Amino acid sequence: xxxxxxxxxxxxxxxxxxxxxxxxxxxxxxxxxxxxxxxxxxxxxxxxxxxxxxxxxxxxxxxxxxxxxxxxxxxxxxxxxxxxxxxxxxxxxxxxxxxxxxxxxxxxxxxxxxxxxxxxxxxxxxxxxxxxxxxxxxxxxxxxxxxxxxxxxxxxxxxxxxxxxxxxxxxxxxxxxxxxxxxxxxxxxxxxxxxxxxxxxxxxxxxxxxxxxxxxxxxxxxxxxxxxxxxxxxxxxxxxxxxxxxxxxxxxxxxxxxxxxxxxxxxxxxxxxxxxxxxxxxxxxxxxxxxxxxxxxxxxxxxxxxxxxxxxxxxxxxxxxxxxxxxxxxxxxxxxxxxxxxxxxxxxxxxxxxxxxxxxxxxxxxxxxxxxxxxxxxxxxxxxxxxxxxxxxxxxxxxxxxxxxxxxxxxxxxxxxxxxxxxxxxxx
Numbered sequence: 425x426x427x428x429x430x431x432x433x434x435x436x437x438x439x440x441x442x443x444x445x446x447x448x449x450x451x452x453x454x455x456x457x458x459x460x461x462x463x464x465x466x467x468x469x470x471x472x473x474x475x476x477x478x479x480x481x482x483x484x485x486x487x488x489x490x491x492x493x494x495x496x497x498x499x500x501x502x503x504x505x506x507x508x509x510x511x512x513x514x515x516x517x518x519x520x521x522x523x524x525x526x527x528x529x530x531x532x533x534x535x536x537x538x539x540x541x542x543x544x545x546x547x548x549x550x551x552x553x554x555x556x557x558x559x560x561x562x563x564x565x566x567x568x569x570x571x572x573x574x575x576x577x578x579x580x581x582x583x584x585x586x587x588x589x590x591x592x593x594x595x596x597x598x599x600x601x602x603x604x605x606x607x608x609x610x611x612x613x614x615x616x617x618x619x620x621x622x623x624x625x626x627x628x629x630x631x632x633x634x635x636x637x638x639x640x641x642x643x644x645x646x647x648x649x650x651x652x653x654x655x656x657x658x659x660x661x662x663x664x665x666x667x668x669x670x671x672x673x674x675x676x677x678x679x680x681x682x683x684x685x686x687x688x689x690x691x692x693x694x695x696x697x698x699x700x701x702x703x704x705x706x707x708x709x710x711x712x713x714x715x716x717x718x719x720x721x722x723x724x725x726x727x728x729x730x731x732x733x734x735x736x737x738x739x740x741x742x743x744x745x746x747x748x749x750x751x752x753x754x755x756x757x758x759x760x761x762x763x764x765x766x767x768x769x770x771x772x773x774x775x776x777x778x779x780x781x782x783x784x785x786x787x788x789x790x791x792x793x794x795x796x797x798x799x800x801x802x803x804x805x806x807x808x809x810x811x812x813x814x815x816x817x818x819x820x821x822x823x824x825x826x827x828x829x830x831x832x833x834x835x836x837x838x839x840x841x842x843x844x845x846x847x848x849x850x851x852x
Contacts, residue, residue, distance in 0.1 A: 474729035493536025500678025503585030605664030609636020674699035
């Protein structure tokens with residue numbers, strides 16, 4: 425009896441063993457299929473093996489070259505190349521349909537699109553600036569400011585290389601406002617750029633000198649202020665500080681031979697990173713690529729860099745501090761942002777020159793939330809600042825800049841601040 429039962433039990437155990445082996449093989453095969461599908465899916469949605477940082481403004485290229493449109497002057501100020509701007513203007517004025525032609529497509533590939541767009545002022549917009557221009561054209565020029573707006577409509581890049589009215593403009597008893605800033609102030613994402621908050625303020629009879637340039641930083645704002653202040657003689661200076669990339673912990677000295685960024689076919693390459701100024705386009709590109717990819721200096725790094733899933737796991741372990749990323753050493757970041765020093769200098773400069781100073785903080789849209797000044801320790805220590813009550817709905821979700829409603833909201837907010845700082849009965 426015991427022998428018979430033992431044989432049956434043995435047979436059952438042996439059968440279970442076969443089933444377990446089959447299950448394990450099936451599970452292993454399913455796991456391989458699942459991982460393969462997951463790997464393919466991750467790559468399709470943009471996760472590439474070895475790439476741990478992503479930017480919609482950058483993509484690797486096989487042959488790197490500069491793209492015309494912006495330059496750096498002798499003061500180290502990054503601005504529009506006026507020779508390129510004049511060429512673009514002549515092309516657009518000679519052929520109204522140039523923006524839809526094959527000629528435009530062939531030329532545009534070698535010129536920064538932002539420079540083209542400021543010339544695409546077709547008077548089809550429904551913002552305040554376009555309405556003001558149409559009103560002037562259908563009526564009669566009232567004064568020199570009306571003439572200035574018409575000139576600006578046809579020549580949006582002034583002789584100093586900024587998307588602005590001429591710096592020599594001084595018309596009537598209007599408040600003169602100098603805007604300092606980056607792509608937000610330039611008017612990124614607004615309709616033909618004419619829907620930007622700077623143009624809305626122009627339409628409301630403020631004499632707005634717009635020095636915003638995509639990619640600019642606080643070091644440039646300071647250099648612009650000291651370079652152009654006497655020529656412009658503003659009543660109010662507004663620093664539009666963007667929380668997304670204006671927080672700088674290291675001192676950058678603007679120089680002609682060290683542009684803040686290189687405009688290339690790979691995207692805009694910031695040449696000042698981690699406290700180091702890279703002197704060439706090639707070295708800047710190599711630095712950007714290096715810090716976007718897993719450095720293949722160890723066996724584990726090379727294994728992680730071979731798949732998208734391995735890259736994700738590696739990146740997670742680095743973020744939580746479990747694994748050393750093995751990047752090259754960079755300067756230790758100071759506790760207090762250096763941009764505080766530059767902002768304090770600008771505040772004191774304006775006070776000495778009896779000019780009103782406004783530091784306006786533009787929140788950064790980060791994963792659906794808005795990050796303001798309070799998210800950075802010691803930012804603006806002792807420096808008064810203002811912050812608009814923005815909401816995520818006022819931003820374009822794809823490029824994180826103001827949408828049309830955002831520009832209008834911000835213009836209303838700035839106008840209120842300007843009137844509080846410098847109340848003036850502006851000429852109508």
